[in-house]
Amino acid sequence: MEQHHAELYALEVQRQYSFASIAYQSLRSELLNRGPDWQLRAFAAAQAILTSAAQTSKLFWPFPPDSDQSDRVKRAIARGEYLQEIIGPDPVLMSRNVRNSVEHYDDRLDAFFSKDTTSGLYESLIGSKASKYAHGKVVWLRHLDPETMVYSFLGKEVHLEKLVVAMREASAAANRWIDGPSLTALLQEEAARVAQLDE
Template sequence: MGGQQITMHVEELIEQAKHVRNSIDTMNYWYEKKPRGNASPTIAAAQAALSHSVAITRLIWPNPPSRDRDGNKLTGEPLDRHRWIIDRGKMMRRIVGPVDEQTWILGNRRLRNAYEHFDEYLDNFLFDIDRGKRPNVIVDTGVLPRGAIRIDGEIPTYLRLLDPELWELSLIDEKVSLPQLVKEVLTVDERAREWLRLERLKPPE
């Protein structure tokens, strides 16, 4: 992988970090304007921040398929492409590191899956309700403290909830602290910008 190629990936990371910041600003705007009356745009902006954070996650921890559509192991150029992507991910982690996939929200694959495969999470959730494994107490969207509403004495499960006391975004059972997520995004953004600055100081080859 050449320097220009990795530079483009670093620039894309910086661009996605900018979108995260803009999305958080938009979320705050709608929340301050009218908290409960504007639940939908507030949640939408929070989810946009999560979406751009997931894009950063893909840049740092790519997960290309190791088999083709027929389930066969990759060979030839597809295998070369797979290895190239894995190597690119390692280079990105060296640039923005140290990062911990186990403790960082950006490294939380369950959260990434919950966002990218929300339909599957919703299917599993509703299936469990249908089979009596979970209470049928559901609220679609809310911007309020988690325990603010009780239905038949139960705190409902929210498909989407933004708790403004904790600034915690929930997608069914998966929760993310937005302040911690933004802190991580700003950290990798700062490291990426510093790498880019030093890279541009190098004399042309």
């Protein structure tokens, strides 16, 4: 992959973290302040985090292993592997739960209704699943536990804070790669090599 192209992908890793960070701050604020429409705003922020995490995931893992092997797919997989090598993302970003909660929303809902006719499906809850609202066989379309920051969609869970931390670390690694080693570091490495030769 050409250096310029790789830099653009690395910059996108940084940008997606910026989006997620803004959304996470908004989410924490809504959970704390509970102003007008706070639950709606909190879920909007959570969805924004998931969207950025899904976009980041696609940069590193664009296709599942069993995808067709067209030239386009091969190029994308090679790009993802190269970015993994230079940035070293946390595997938490690889979770298909993250991407499926955003990309396959309708499919998962259809599948739920086609297979499960005994559970009660409720729209949204912010609170503990052990709360008074979680009686009987209940499935939440979307649920957020503010204590653990675990978000679930039809029972599939992701930890929002861990996602944001993983994106922050990937962003920092991307920044280090873009900036490259400093001149001081290069001079120190060269001096160390010369010292070893003189011994």
